[in-house]
Each structure stands twice: as structure tokens, then as C-alpha cells.
Amino acid sequence: MTSDAQPLKQTSSQRRRATEGPWATAWRKLRRDRAALFAFAVLIAIVLACASAPLYADYVSHTNPFVTNLNGEIEIDGQIRQVLEPSTEGLGLGMTPIGPTWRFGPYALGADNQGRDVAARLLYGGRNSLLIAGVAATLCLVLATFVGVVAGFFGGVVDMVLSRILDVLWAFPIFLLAISLSIVLIAQSIRIGPIEIRSGSLWLPIFIIGIVFVPYVARPIRGQVLTLMQAEFVTAAVGLGATPLRILLRDVLPNVVTRIIVFVPLMLALNMIIESALSFLSIGVQPPDASWGTIIQDGQGLLYSRPLVALAPGIAIVVTVLALNILGDGVRDALDPKSSFRVA
Amino acid sequence: MIAALIARLAQMLLVMFGISVVAFLIFFATPGADPSARIAGRNASQETLQQVRSDFGLDRPLPVQYALMMKRLFISRDLTSFVNRGQQVIPTVMRAIPITLSLVGGAAVLWVLGGLIVGVVAGATRGSAVDRTLMILSLIGISMPVFWLGEVANLLTQSRWHDTWLFSWVPALGYVALTEDPWGWFKALVIPWFTLATLYIGLYGRVLRASLIEMMQEDFVRTARAKGIGERRVLLHHGLRTSLVAFVTMFGLDFGALVGGGALLAEVVFGLQGIGKLTYDALQTLDLPMILANVIYASFFVVMANFVVDVLHVVLDPRLRDAH
Numbered sequence: 001m002t003s004d005a006q007p008l009k010q011t012s013s014q015r016r017r018a019t020e021g022p023w024a025t026a027w028r029k030l031r032r033d034r035a036a037l038f039a040f041a042v043l044i045a046i047v048l049a050c051a052s053a054p055l056y057a058d059y060v061s062h063t064n065p066f067v068t069n070l071n072g073e074i075e076i077d078g079q080i081r082q083v084l085e086p087s088t089e090g091l092g093l094g095m096t097p098i099g100p101t102w103r104f105g106p107y108a109l110g111a112d113n114q115g116r117d118v119a120a121r122l123l124y125g126g127r128n129s130l131l132i133a134g135v136a137a138t139l140c141l142v143l144a145t146f147v148g149v150v151a152g153f154f155g156g157v158v159d160m161v162l163s164r165i166l167d168v169l170w171a172f173p174i175f176l177l178a179i180s181l182s183i184v185l186i187a188q189s190i191r192i193g194p195i196e197i198r199s200g201s202l203w204l205p206i207f208i209i210g211i212v213f214v215p216y217v218a219r220p221i222r223g224q225v226l227t228l229m230q231a232e233f234v235t236a237a238v239g240l241g242a243t244p245l246r247i248l249l250r251d252v253l254p255n256v257v258t259r260i261i262v263f264v265p266l267m268l269a270l271n272m273i274i275e276s277a278l279s280f281l282s283i284g285v286q287p288p289d290a291s292w293g294t295i296i297q298d299g300q301g302l303l304y305s306r307p308l309v310a311l312a313p314g315i316a317i318v319v320t321v322l323a324l325n326i327l328g329d330g331v332r333d334a335l336d337p338k339s340s341f342r343v344a
Numbered sequence: 345m346i347a348a349l350i351a352r353l354a355q356m357l358l359v360m361f362g363i364s365v366v367a368f369l370i371f372f373a374t375p376g377a378d379p380s381a382r383i384a385g386r387n388a389s390q391e392t393l394q395q396v397r398s399d400f401g402l403d404r405p406l407p408v409q410y411a412l413m414m415k416r417l418f419i420s421r422d423l424t425s426f427v428n429r430g431q432q433v434i435p436t437v438m439r440a441i442p443i444t445l446s447l448v449g450g451a452a453v454l455w456v457l458g459g460l461i462v463g464v465v466a467g468a469t470r471g472s473a474v475d476r477t478l479m480i481l482s483l484i485g486i487s488m489p490v491f492w493l494g495e496v497a498n499l500l501t502q503s504r505w506h507d508t509w510l511f512s513w514v515p516a517l518g519y520v521a522l523t524e525d526p527w528g529w530f531k532a533l534v535i536p537w538f539t540l541a542t543l544y545i546g547l548y549g550r551v552l553r554a555s556l557i558e559m560m561q562e563d564f565v566r567t568a569r570a571k572g573i574g575e576r577r578v579l580l581h582h583g584l585r586t587s588l589v590a591f592v593t594m595f596g597l598d599f600g601a602l603v604g605g606g607a608l609l610a611e612v613v614f615g616l617q618g619i620g621k622l623t624y625d626a627l628q629t630l631d632l633p634m635i636l637a638n639v640i641y642a643s644f645f646v647v648m649a650n651f652v653v654d655v656l657h658v659v660l661d662p663r664l665r666d667a668h
Contacts, residue, residue, distance in 0.1 A: 167355070168362035171647045173605035175620070176639045179627050180370045183635060184382070269487070276489050277609055281624060296492055303495055304503040311499075314492035321487035329483075 022258075029334035036330025039323040046320055050126035057124070061106050061117040065124055066288045069115035074098070074106050083107070083115040096305050112298045112309050122312055125290035129317075132206050132284075132291070133271035139210030140267060141260055144217035149256065151218070152225025153248060163222070170215040174274065175281070178208045182283035205284040209271050217263055221256055228252050258335045265328035269321045276317050292317050348658050356651040363643045368410050371636055372402075383632045384426045392426060417640060427631040437622065437637055443519050444618030447610065448602045450533055451540035456595065458545035463552025463587075468579055470557060478549065485546030494539045494613035501535055517615040536614045540607065544598060551594065555587040562586075589660060593653055600649025604642035 020028075030036060057065055063072075072083040084095040097111035100118075109118040151162040169177075185204055228234060228251070237247050272292075278284030279293025287294065292313035299310025372379045380396040381388065388396075397403060401412045416423045417434070425431040466478040501511040514535060520528035559565060560583055568578045598606075608620025615621075619642055626634035 164355075164358060164362065167359045168366060171359050171643055171650060172363055172366065173601060173639070173642050173646055175608045176605040176623060176635075176642055179623060179635060180367060180639055183627060183630065183632070184370055273487075273489050277491060280489075280491050280609070281612070281627070283627065293489075296489075296495070300495065303499055307499050307504075310492070310495050314489065314496070317489055317492065318484070318487050322484060325483055325487055 026258075026334040030330055033330040033333065036327050036334075039326035039330070042319065042323040043327065046126065046316075046323070047130060050123050050130055053120065053123035053127055057117070057120040060104060061108070061120040063106060063117045063120065065116050065120035065290070067116070069111070070095075072115050083111050084113075097302065097309075099306060100308055109312050110306055110308055112295070112306075113302055118295070118309050118312060121290045121295055122292070122316060125285075125292045125295050125313060126316060126320075128202065128285050128289060128291040129272060129275055129293070130320075132202060132209065132275045133268050136206045136209035136271045136275070137264065137267040139206065140213050140217060140271075141263060143210070144214045145221060145256065145260055147214065148218040148221030149225055149248070149252065152222040152229065153244075153252060155226070155229070159222070166215040166218055169212070170219075172212075174212050175277070177212055178278055178283060179281070181208050182278075202285065202289070205275055205278055208278065209274050212274075213267065213270065217260075217267065221259065224256060224259060225252055228255055262328070262332045262336045265324045265331055269324035269328060272317060272321050272324070276313075345658065349655060352651060352654045352658070356647055359647050360644055363647065364414060364640055365410065367636060367639050367643070368413060371632060372400075372409055372413075373406060382630070388426065396426065413636075417637060423633050423637060425631050425634050427626075427629045427634075431634075433633050433637045436634070437619065437641055440617060440619045440622045442522075443616050444603055444607055444611070444620065446519075446522060446529065446533060447536055447540065447616055447618060448599060448607050450537040451544070451602075452595070452599055454537050454541035455544035455548060458541060459548025459552060459591075462545060462549030463556060464579070464584060466549060466553040467556035467560075467583075468576075470553075475553075479553070482546035482549045485542045486550075488542065489609075490540060490543060491609040491613050493542060494536070494610055497535050497539050498613065519616045536610055536616065539614075540602075540610045548591065548594065552587055552591060555590055556583050559583040559586050589657075592656065592660075596649055596653030596656070600646045600653075603649070604646035605638070 057063065063069060069083055073080050074083060075081075081098060083098050085098065086095060095113070097113055097115060098107055100110040101107050107117055107119070109122065112118055112121070147162055147166070151159040182204060231251075234247060234251050237251055242250075275284055275291060276293035276296065279291045280297045282294075282297065285291040285294050295313040296310045299306070299308075299313075302309050371382070380393050380400070380402050383400065384392045384396045401409050404412075421434040423433040425433055425436075462478050462482060466475045469475045498517070501514040502517070505511045506514065513531060515528065515532050518532065520532045522529040556579070560579070565578055565582050568582050569575075573581075603619070605620050605623065607618060608624060610616070611618045611621040612624050619638055623635055623638040623642075625631075626638070
């Protein structure tokens with residue numbers, strides 16, 4: 001007696017899915033996920049704001065946020081004030097940068113200890129943070145897909161060698177690896193074949209972040225490819241005389257693509273956090289360039305007198321990463337609901 | 345089972361060897377730079393450079409240099425810093441280990457308890473307002489950089505609210521040895537513990553919730569329910585128990601990674617002289633022998649932690665006892 005409504009409903013939805021195609025299904029699910037859509041809108045807004053950093057510096061803050069401005073003065077409510085004022089706290093020694101003016105103009109979020117406009121630096125810093133996270137994520141996903149697919153597809157000795165290399169990279173503590181690489185690379189430029197990475201270049205943190213998370217992505221992809229190679233449709237393709245290349249392109253890669261897409265927002269979130277940490281440790285973005293991590297470091301010395309210098313970039317990171325994580329959850333639920341990997 | 349354990353042991357040794365080679369190559373064989381200048385630190389004199397070259401055998405082939413380095417790291421343990429002249433590297437590292445263990449150990453207790461509570465409560469009240477609030481808080485916890493959270497904690501407990509009843513007990517930043525003053529040790533570490541644990545409470549809570557929800561669909565849970573067992577007992581004795589295997593694995597890996605340098609950011613922000621802070625200070629002064637020793641000791645710790653997790657897995661899960 002299988003007369004309840006459940007099986008009937010399932011067949012009807014299955015029939016609809018069959019005509020719709022997996023991408024359309026995923027898109028429909030994602031469109032219904034209001035949290036994910038909101039997160040996506042927030043991300044677009046952040047990217048646009050950061051992209052307009054030069055406009056903000058020119059037309060709103062009227063300062064060059066990369067040049068120290070120790071003797072600058074600004075007018076607030078008809079009063080002329082120095083950007084760096086003699087400290088009133090403690091022994092009255094040293095200088096305290098001007099606090100936030102909270103208006104759409106110069107020093108909206110105050111100045112750092114070199115008299116530079118924090119709001120403008122925040123936007124420029126966001127540009128670098130987003131850029132590094134994006135390029136590093138691309139680099140990481142390309143490398144990891146290549147390694148994972150090759151290891152899983154060829155198996156045997158190739159798999160063993162690649163897996164051991166991934167093991168070594170995986171066991172290497174991330175920050176210590178980054179410190180080791182940067183202590184060698186930061187002092188002088190390095191040449192890898194035709195590419196020259198100059199010291200202080202953004203490529204250095206991109207390279208470090210892109211490399212350290214390759215095992216994190218490559219391992220699940222390798223596992224998935226191994227499983228796929230055992231699948232009946234691959235056996236069938238082999239039986240029909242399909243070439244390895246055809247199997248790779250037609251049977252394996254399309255199945256891996258969804259998982260790679262699921263990784264994109266999560267990797268971006270992870271990279272944002274690691275980039276800020278590296279820059280905070282002064283082995284990421286190098287001055288006078290800024291990123292959200294370096295601004296937090298700038299603000300460390302001012303933490304008790306002008307906390308906003310360190311707070312603002314941190315809030316920017318939290319909002320961006322939170323939005324990426326929410327979007328990531330939505331994309332995963334839409335594309336690959338059965339997968340369960342960690343967000344960090 | 346013995347064969348599986350031996351295979352894993354061999355794998356561990358291989359990874360350790362690989363790590364030591366990679367670390368060695370990064371420091372001694374990157375093209376275009378003289379390693380002796382790097383080891384000797386900034387503005388070293390000609391004599392120091394000469395001494396470094398003969399000490400580390402830099403005029404000899406790379407494999408010999410590697411062997412010499414490993415001997416000085418693990419057998420004779422007489423590696424000395426050239427930046428802080430005469431400072432013995434290995435004893436310094438050894439002195440830093442208890443500090444890192446104190447920090448990570450206390451945080452681990454917090455995050456295991458917190459993760460269990462968040463995961464079980466959210467899993468049991470799935471779809472409710474409680475569940476949604478906990479999941480949003482967890483997501484925020486995951487999205488905060490630990491060093492920034494540490495600075496916010498410092499701002500509140502050391503400055504803004506330090507004079508209120510809430511945080512007047514918080515001592516100045518720094519470490520107090522457990523053997524000297526247990527209560528002082530506890531007070532000095534409470535804020536760092538909570539800061540470090542936040543990320544992991546969110547992470548473990550989310551993973552545990554997902555795993556519990558998945559488990560509650562399993563056949564054995566339906567059987568348990570059919571037997572008339574109460575929902576609470578089903579959740580705790582059947583669902584949670586099975587979910588804990590994944591929980592234990594994560595814990596081993598995270599604990600290892602944190603002790604092996606991952607706690608660096610928390611140590612820097614809170615001024616705790618652990619392994620991570622030691623490496624960070626060495627980075628500021630470009631003290632290469634110190635960094636090399638830290639990297640190798642820390643990564644070996646990570647590998648051994650992973651090995652322990654693997655062994656536990658093999659012991660707990662009979663399906664993994666085949667030798668591959």
C-alpha cells in the first residue's frame with residue numbers, strides 16, 4: 001500500500017528537474033536564497049566602493065593617502081585644526097592624529113599616525129585586499145584542479161607522488177611557511193623562469209596565499225575524480241572506446257566543475273583573512289601600499305587613543321568575509337548540497 | 345591493523361623528511377642570494393660571514409649542508425643565533441613551548457565545550473529562532489580575523505572598560521608561569537583563550553550541527569525512535585556519538601596546527617612569548633637560524649599530531665585497517 005503523497009511528489013519534481021538541467025536548478029535555488037542574494041549585493045557594493053578609491057581621494061578627502069601629512073591643517077566648523085595634535089593623554093608627549101570628523105569630507109574616519117586619511121586608505125586598502133584574495137583564489141583553484149584531476153585521473157605512481165607533495169605542503173604551518181618564503185623573497189627580487197617578482201610586489205602575498213591552500217582544494221577534487229573513475233558511465237565510455245582525453249573532458253571535468261565553483265566564495269573568504277593576517281605581520285602588502293591588514297597594523301599603536309584606525313578595516317574584513325561565507329553557503333546548498341567541507 | 349599503522353608511520357617520516365628538505369631549500373638554496381649573509385643577519389662583519397660559511401658548511405655540496413643542518417637541529421642541538429649573539433636556539437624554542445601549549449590548551453577546552461553546546465542546541469532546535477541566531481553568530485565568529493578580535497578585546501579590557509567592575513581584574517598583557525602563580529596564569533590567559541576559541545566554537549558548532557542533522561536521517565536513528573527511545577536520548581546517545589568521530593579528527597588537526605605556529609597571531613596581539621611570537625620576533629630581526637628551528641620543530645609537531653589522529657582513526661574505525 002504505497003498510497004501516500006510523498007512518492008508521487010518526488011516523481012513529479014524529478015521529472016521537472018530532468019527537463020530543466022542542473023545549472024538551471026541551481027540558479028533557481030540560489031535565486032530563492034534571500035540571504036545569499038543580499039550577501040552578493042553587499043559584496044558588489046564593497047567592490048564598487050573600493051574600485052572608486054581614487055575618486056574618493058580626489059573629490060572627497062582631497063588628500064593623497066600615500067603621502068605623510070604631518071603638518072597638515074584642516075578646517076572643521078570654522079576652526080583650523082592640525083591633523084596631528086599634541087597628545088593630551090598620559091604625559092602629554094608625542095602626537096595624536098585627528099579623530100573622525102564623521103562627515104563626508106576630509107578625515108571622515110580620522111587620520112593615522114602619519115596624518116594620512118584613514119577613510120581613503122581604507123578604500124585603497126580594500127582594493128588590494130580584494131585583488132590579492134581574487135587573484136590568489138584563481139591561482140589556487142587552477143593549480144589545485146590541475147593537481148587533483150591529474151592525480152585522480154592517472155592514479156598509480158603519479159597519484160602517489162602528487163599526494164605526498166600535497167601532504168608536505170598541508171603539514172607545513174601556513175604562517176611559518178609564509179614567513180619562511182617572505183623572509184627570503186622580501187629582501188630581494190626573485191626570478192622564476194621568465195617571471196620576476198620584485199620585493200614589495202603584490203605578487204608575493206598572492207603567490208604565498210595561492211600556494212598554501214592548494215592541498216585544501218586539491219585533495220577533495222582528487223578524491224572526487226578517483227570516485228568518478230570508478231563510476232559506471234566512465235566504465236561504459238571506456239567500453240565504447242572513448243579516448244582518455246574524451247573521458248577527461250566529457251565525463252570527469254563537468255562533474256568536478258560544480259565543486260570548484262562551490263570553493264570560489266569560500267576560498268575568497270579564507271584568502272581575505274589570511275591576506276590581512278600576513279599584512280598585519282608585515283609580510284604581506286608592503287608600505288606605502290595599504291591593505292586592510294596593514295591599516296590594522298598601523299592602528300595598533302593608536303589602539304587606545306584612536307581605536308577607529310584599527311577598528312574600521314577590521315569591520316570591513318568581517319563584513320566582506322561574512323558576506324562571502326553566506327554567499328558560499330548559498331552556492332553550496334544550490335550546487336552541491338551533499339558536500340560537507342569546512343569553511344576555514 | 346599493525347600493517348596499517350606501520351604504513352602510516354612510514355608516511356609520517358616521509359612527510360617530515362619532505363618538510364625539512366623544503367624548509368632547508370627555502371633558506372639555503374633560493375637563487376640569487378648568499379645564504380651566509382642571510383644567516384648572519386643585517387650588517388654582519390666579514391669575520392661573521394666567514395664563520396657562518398664554515399659553521400654551516402656553505403662551501404660544500406647541498407646534501408652535506410642539509411645533513412649538517414639537521415645534525416645541529418636534532419643531534420647536537422647547538423645552533424646559535426647570530427643576531428642575538430650566542431643565544432642558543434633550541435633551548436629558547438623549548439622555553440616557548442609551555443606558553444603556546446597553555447594558550448592553545450585552554451582555548452581548546454573552551455572551543456570543544458562551546459562547539460558541543462552550539463552544535464547540539466542548534467541541531468536539536470533546527471529551523472527555530474534559536475538555531476538561526478546561533479548559526480549567524482557562528483558565521484560571524486568564523487568571519488573575524490583573530491588578531492583583530494584580539495585587538496578589540498585589548499581595547500575593551502585594557503583600556504575602555506578596564507576601570508569598570510567587568511574587567512578590572514584583567515592583568516597587563518604578558519604571560520605568568522603556571523608553576524609560579526596558577527591564579528595569575530589563569531587571569532593572564534582568560535581573554536586570549538576566549539579570543540582564540542571564538543573562531544573554532546563557530547566552526548565546530550556548524551560542523552556538528554550539520555553532522556547531527558545528517559545523522560538524524562539515518563536508519564539506526566529511525567530504529568532507535570521506533571523502539572520508543574526519547575528524542576533527547578536519541579540525539580545524545582545515537583546522533584551525537586556518531587558525529588563525534590569527525591569532531592575528534594578536526595580537533596586533532598586544529599590543535600596540532602595551532603601549537604605548530606597557528607597561534608602566532610594571538611600570541612603577537614597578547615604579547616605571549618610562545619613559538620609563534622618567537623618566530624615573529626625573529627622575522628623582525630631577520631634571525632634565520634631561529635626561524636628555521638621554529639619552522640621545523642613546529643611542522644614536525646603538526647605532522648605528529650596528524651599521525652596521532654590517523655592512529656586513533658584506525659583504532660576507532662575498523663574499515664580503515666587495510667594497509668592503504
